[in-house]
Amino acid sequence: MIKTLSVEIRDKQGKVISRSRQKSRSFLRAYNHIINAQFEASLSPSPPIQTKDITGALIDLEQYFMNLICNALVGEDEKGIVIGTGATAVTIEDYKIETPIAQGIGAGQMEYQAETFTDPQVAGNECSFTNQRAIVNNSGGVITVREAGLYLYGHPPTYFCAVRDVLASAQAVPDGGAITITYTLKDVA
Amino acid sequence: MKEQLLYKIVVKDKLGKVITKRSGKARSLLRQYTEVKKVNMSNVTCTCKDTGGTDRNVGTGSDMLEALTVQAAAGEVNWGTRVGTGTTAVTISDYALETAIAQGVGGGQLDHLACDVIPPVVGASDSKFEVKRIILNSSGADVIVWEIGIYSKMDATYFCCIARDVIGAAVTVPDGGSITVFYYIRVAV
Numbered sequence: 001m002i003k004t005l006s007v008e009i010r011d012k013q014g015k016v017i018s019r020s021r022q023k024s025r026s027f028l029r030a031y032n033h034i035i036n037a038q039f040e041a042s043l044s045p046s047p048p049i050q051t052k053d054i055t056g057a058l059i060d061l062e063q064y065f066m067n068l069i070c071n072a073l074v075g076e077d078e079k080g081i082v083i084g085t086g087a088t089a090v091t092i093e094d095y096k097i098e099t100p101i102a103q104g105i106g107a108g109q110m111e112y113q114a115e116t117f118t119d120p121q122v123a124g125n126e127c128s129f130t131n132q133r134a135i136v137n138n139s140g141g142v143i144t145v146r147e148a149g150l151y152l153y154g155h156p157p158t159y160f161c162a163v164r165d166v167l168a169s170a171q172a173v174p175d176g177g178a179i180t181i182t183y184t185l186k187d188v189a
Numbered sequence: 190m191k192e193q194l195l196y197k198i199v200v201k202d203k204l205g206k207v208i209t210k211r212s213g214k215a216r217s218l219l220r221q222y223t224e225v226k227k228v229n230m231s232n233v234t235c236t237c238k239d240t241g242g243t244d245r246n247v248g249t250g251s252d253m254l255e256a257l258t259v260q261a262a263a264g265e266v267n268w269g270t271r272v273g274t275g276t277t278a279v280t281i282s283d284y285a286l287e288t289a290i291a292q293g294v295g296g297g298q299l300d301h302l303a304c305d306v307i308p309p310v311v312g313a314s315d316s317k318f319e320v321k322r323i324i325l326n327s328s329g330a331d332v333i334v335w336e337i338g339i340y341s342k343m344d345a346t347y348f349c350c351i352a353r354d355v356i357g358a359a360v361t362v363p364d365g366g367s368i369t370v371f372y373y374i375r376v377a378v
Binding site (some may be wrong): 039040047 | 218227229233234235251253255256281308309311318320333374376377
């Protein structure tokens with residue numbers, strides 16, 4: 001599976017002021033471990049499949065029907081696409097966004113909208129779908145976004161950082177404006 | 190880095206001596222893999238072909254408990270690693286091995302042992318896990334293998350093919366011998 005990351009910035013009038021696209025480099029350890037848990041037929045694998053959740057706690061993963069879910073609702077900042085201000089290079093052991101931007105309208109906060117998905121589409125020898133989220137800045141000041149990622153549900157019930165990317169260039173989101181992050185996930189035969 | 194699939198094949202004769210080794214990048218995570226994962230992530234159903242070529246509505250909620258299960262008991266061939274005799278090039282919309290070799294000890298059949306899923310190993314910049322299946326030839330004659338793949342549960346009811354590879358040159362599994370197929374699912378930053 002290949003990912004690309006698209007970033008779009010709008011001002012408070014809704015006008016697009018920036019668009020960029022980059023290869024997403026970074027499925028993390030937790031993603032590989034959750035897929036492993038789903039591949040296993042056991043609800044309590046032995047030896048355990050261990051990885052850290054977004055709080056840093058080491059979790060013994062289990063196969064579960066909600067694993068991988070990231071269909072975040074409005075205001076949810078622990079599931080779905082999440083953004084932050086950290087710029088440290090990605091490592092396979094990252095378990096969260098370095099400096100997440102919290103949900104809210106206070107200083108340094110942003111308002112997370114609902115996650116949306118497209119249906120898988122086949123074109124040539126590729127099959128892809130997109131996962132998108134808009135995040136609005138009503139904080140009263142400019143917020144500079146430097147990282148994005150994807151938080152997924154994993155069982156026992158908690159959340160894991162499956163993907164983290166440092167943006168190719170920092171993106172300033174004006175007060176009243178919004179940033180829209182789109183991950184395209186694609187398999188190629 | 191994308192999510193990668195790699196494979197290794199080891200063929201042994203009836204004395205247990207290794208007579209063929211082959212490894213390479215697998216080219217072919219198929220559309221069913223994308224589709225089932227999309228359902229897992231979004232919790233919204235979509236259509237996916239089962240291994241018989243019939244369109245199925247992939248369930249949501251608790252129907253997805255066993256989605257992507259690959260680990261299989263001995264003799265189980267609805268899911269787990271499979272081998273076959275087909276040589277047609279892979280396309281993203283393949284929904285089964287072209288000519289899967291049936292379970293058994295009769296002419297042209299192979300005896301599938303358990304399909305194991307090994308917990309991930311994390312390196313400096315990657316995380317990967319192994320899917321391994323030993324398949325015995327007790328058919329009374331050589332069996333020639335041209336293709337390999339992975340079948341998984343689609344949901345609680347149906348099965349789908351998530352990977353298929355035509356290997357570069359046929360491998361002959363002698364009577365009394367075995368073929369072991371290793372798949373590695375890897376992510377790296």
